[in-house]
Amino acid sequence: MSANKRGRKRTFTELARRAQIVAAAIETIAEMGYGQASFAQIAQRAGLSSTGLISYHFASKDELIEQLVDEVVTAGQAFMGPRIEAAVGARAKLRAYLESNLEFMASHRAHIVAVAEIFNALPRERGGQPAPYGVWHERGIAQLQDLLRQGQRAGEFASFSTRVMAVTIRAAIDAVGYQLGADPNLDLKTNARELSALFDRATRSGKPGERAPGCSGERPRRTRRTAAD
Amino acid sequence: MSANKRGRKRTFTELARRAQIVAAAIETIAEMGYGQASFAQIAQRAGLSSTGLISYHFASKDELIEQLVDEVVTAGQAFMGPRIEAAVGARAKLRAYLESNLEFMASHRAHIVAVAEIFNALPRERGGQPAPYGVWHERGIAQLQDLLRQGQRAGEFASFSTRVMAVTIRAAIDAVGYQLGADPNLDLKTNARELSALFDRATRSGKPGERAPGCSGERPRRTRRTAAD
Amino acid sequence: MSANKRGRKRTFTELARRAQIVAAAIETIAEMGYGQASFAQIAQRAGLSSTGLISYHFASKDELIEQLVDEVVTAGQAFMGPRIEAAVGARAKLRAYLESNLEFMASHRAHIVAVAEIFNALPRERGGQPAPYGVWHERGIAQLQDLLRQGQRAGEFASFSTRVMAVTIRAAIDAVGYQLGADPNLDLKTNARELSALFDRATRSGKPGERAPGCSGERPRRTRRTAAD
Amino acid sequence: MSANKRGRKRTFTELARRAQIVAAAIETIAEMGYGQASFAQIAQRAGLSSTGLISYHFASKDELIEQLVDEVVTAGQAFMGPRIEAAVGARAKLRAYLESNLEFMASHRAHIVAVAEIFNALPRERGGQPAPYGVWHERGIAQLQDLLRQGQRAGEFASFSTRVMAVTIRAAIDAVGYQLGADPNLDLKTNARELSALFDRATRSGKPGERAPGCSGERPRRTRRTAAD
DNA sequence: TATGAATGAGGATTCATTCAT
DNA sequence: TATGAATGAATCCTCATTCAT
Numbered sequence A, B, C, D: 001m002s003a004n005k006r007g008r009k010r011t012f013t014e015l016a017r018r019a020q021i022v023a024a025a026i027e028t029i030a031e032m033g034y035g036q037a038s039f040a041q042i043a044q045r046a047g048l049s050s051t052g053l054i055s056y057h058f059a060s061k062d063e064l065i066e067q068l069v070d071e072v073v074t075a076g077q078a079f080m081g082p083r084i085e086a087a088v089g090a091r092a093k094l095r096a097y098l099e100s101n102l103e104f105m106a107s108h109r110a111h112i113v114a115v116a117e118i119f120n121a122l123p124r125e126r127g128g129q130p131a132p133y134g135v136w137h138e139r140g141i142a143q144l145q146d147l148l149r150q151g152q153r154a155g156e157f158a159s160f161s162t163r164v165m166a167v168t169i170r171a172a173i174d175a176v177g178y179q180l181g182a183d184p185n186l187d188l189k190t191n192a193r194e195l196s197a198l199f200d201r202a203t204r205s206g207k208p209g210e211r212a213p214g215c216s217g218e219r220p221r222r223t224r225r226t227a228a229d
Numbered sequence E: 001t002a003t004g005a006a007t008g009a010g011g012a013t014t015c016a017t018t019c020a021t
Numbered sequence F: 001t002a003t004g005a006a007t008g009a010a011t012c013c014t015c016a017t018t019c020a021t
Helices: A012-032 A039-046 A052-057 A061-086 A090-107 A109-121 A134-153 A162-182 A188-203 B012-032 B039-046 B052-057 B061-086 B090-107 B109-121 B134-153 B162-182 B188-203 C012-032 C039-046 C052-057 C061-086 C090-107 C109-121 C134-153 C162-182 C188-203 D012-032 D039-046 D052-057 D061-086 D090-107 D109-121 D134-153 D162-182 D188-203
Strands: none
Touching (some): A012 A039, A012 A052, A039 A052, A109 B109, A162 A188, A188 B188, B012 B052, B012 B109, B039 B052, B061 B090, B090 B109, B090 B162, B090 B188, C012 C109, C090 C188, D012 D052, D012 D061, D090 D188, D109 D162
16 A cells, blocks of 8 residues: 555555545545545645646545545554553453543544545445445454453353344444534544443442443432433 | 425325435435435346436435435434333443434344445534534434433443533444445344444443443353454 | 328317417427427426327427417417508508517517517527527518518608518517516517617608608607616 | 736737637627527537637636627727717717618628627526616617607607607618528618618608608609519 | 326435545 | 646436337
8 A cells, every 4th residue: 555556655645645635634524425426526625736646646535535544544553552452351442442532532533534434435344245344344343343252251240142232332423423413513522431431330230340331329420411412 | 205396196106216326326325325326326136217207206305315315314213212212221221222222223224324334424513504414413412312311310320521422322323334234144143142242331320239241240141252253 | 281190171179279289389499598498397287197199189399389389470470460450551550560569579478479489599590500480580571571672662661672671670679578588567568669669760751741750840649768768 | 908817917828729719709699590590500500629718718607608799899889970960960870870781780790690690699688687788779779869869859760759750760770680591692782772761751840942752743762673672 | 088007317416435646 | 747738437417309108
């Protein structure tokens, strides 16, 4: 992926142009939706005077989108990875997973919305051929399943289908991204706290010393509920 | 809705053709994705020799999609409504909600996949103007929030943001539909059981006589876990 | 023209239907313009539930339009002919020609507007093949030229190109029809009076006893002029 | 008006292409009529291999037509304006108006025919919304009315409705353009001379020293009349 | 006769991509 | 490298006409 179409290593300028185009594509897709994100729109936003330049730097629209997704996912992992690893224990890691995900969303709103648009707009896995970016999705699920299995082995988590739980956790996070597309003022902190608590209850075992809040009759963090709940 | 463009009551033939076209659209969208579902593709699948016939029966592509969504949503509500109402108590209703949703998916796979495609492909709410079928989504969320609030008032459910919980429940269900698009052999019964348990734990209060399974250290329905979990 | 496509004489019903369709076409074209007057629009206005019926009664759209023009022109001639013949002398006949034309317009606004639309919208004479309804136009010009030549022979009219004068008179009348399409409240009586006077001055000879108003320094019918003149 | 859709100044090539396409549109419309002037026809006549190129250079068909009309009207005004201004006195100006109009027609036959086609084919003013290029028409009428009023104030012209007279003059000129579409060999010089004389008689007052030719019993320029008159 | 269904050609427009400069 | 010009396939939609009933 580091070689251009002439088989040479990409020059600095070339890399800069690609980055600029990808950035413009992110903005465009986030703002107008994948369906409206034509080369013309992207070029305009990038300040380019020709769509031809996009075709010059990217073999096809597919390659542009691939690059875009790649960058966002990589950035996300770079942001979240350390935070998750720093947490001790499966419960803490799960909480870190959820909260760092939403924290990343807060600082990379357009990126997240764009990637969500792309995932949704592109054809899914059908018959035999895989979805274009299904790999990333499956990789994320697998990573989560690992975490959940560790917790189950450690007795921190109850017994449940790690697959179903992982898919649900991802779906919950993606739903926040989806809502963020519609409402830029969405309160991500509240969402993070609520989701953390939700999946904590959903996963935790009833082990002594790890008793679920519901079991003790007390609630750790009482939150005021408003009408908008 | 029962009058055609000439202001006449729709004939039997017309209704049949419309249904046939809608069915072809469902198949096409479910199989190829919304983006690829042109009139030409739909007409071909319906065995029509001209795209003009689709335009003859539907005022626009929008009307076709609207009709499609309407049919699927109406059918879904007709299927699920009674099952949810028959359940007694909020916990049981929530379980019925989840299970009837997935049961409907099992028998209407293409319908669900098609509608999921449409929801995802169409422009989202941006700035001020709402998403085309966002109404349905918001209505579903609101309905779920009602159910959750009732459970909270009755003491069956713990304290949490009903909005976040409702969005997460819907996201979990939609994720199952999404997976169904990729894998027609998805085990919906297992998914239904797991999701029921998951959200039962996530919502329930610690009231006596309503103790969460996790608290007793035992699991009611022990499920064999496979590697694919 | 009195036989239908099966070579039979047209039944009363058939004639009635044709008349009804022609009437609807007149209304539609006058109101929406020729370009928007599709069979669907005409059928709807005629209260028919199928465009097929129009095709059943008329061999083609061309035949419908032909019939329409025929009816309007015939009605116009029936109205104007006697009025012109009743006038004595070329000057009086020319005045009668102009005034009866505009009088007919007043009572057959839609007809006139529709025919004007058709004349304008249809292809003109090009290369060799004649304009569809150029015949009517040329016939009208020829008739006017006859009248003008008679006046010249009788010494009532000055010497001028009867062709140019005839074309100009028709153009002036058609321009009134054109304006009538835009402004239904157009004052036809004033237009008739002004055009009569205009072409009286433009045609008349300087013979004694027939002196032009301009020559005597007096004006026969003094009209108050308003700012809108 | 000098910036293209990318907000750039138009290049030489772009201007040339636009001009070429406008020229092809003029030819096509003049020859086949507005109704038959599809992008396909225009592209073919311009030697383009794709209708897409027209859309590339013009935002819409409307813009193409607008540009076409604009060019022709501007050229016409540039041609006629100085000739009218050079004339001294209302009578001479009116004569210059008529003669320069027809002179322009002689050298820009297709342009005039095309614009006449467009004016006629496009929807007229109806209800409230104005005709697309009605502005030009009304502006021409207003300009003529100004000229006529000046002549009336100066005593050169008799008393008449300047509106009716102006509309009739324009109609007479347009009728020449109309005939030109059908007969390319139309004798424009004779038409110019006859129309000049016609409207001179129609407008002039009976003032001493400005006596109408008809009053003297003599004709200044005796013209041979042929059968075709 | 009359209806509604069906056809297929033709309408403008959008778009990613290619190419010469 | 970068630009603008050009391409041609694909988009939805309109319409007069035909046909079976």
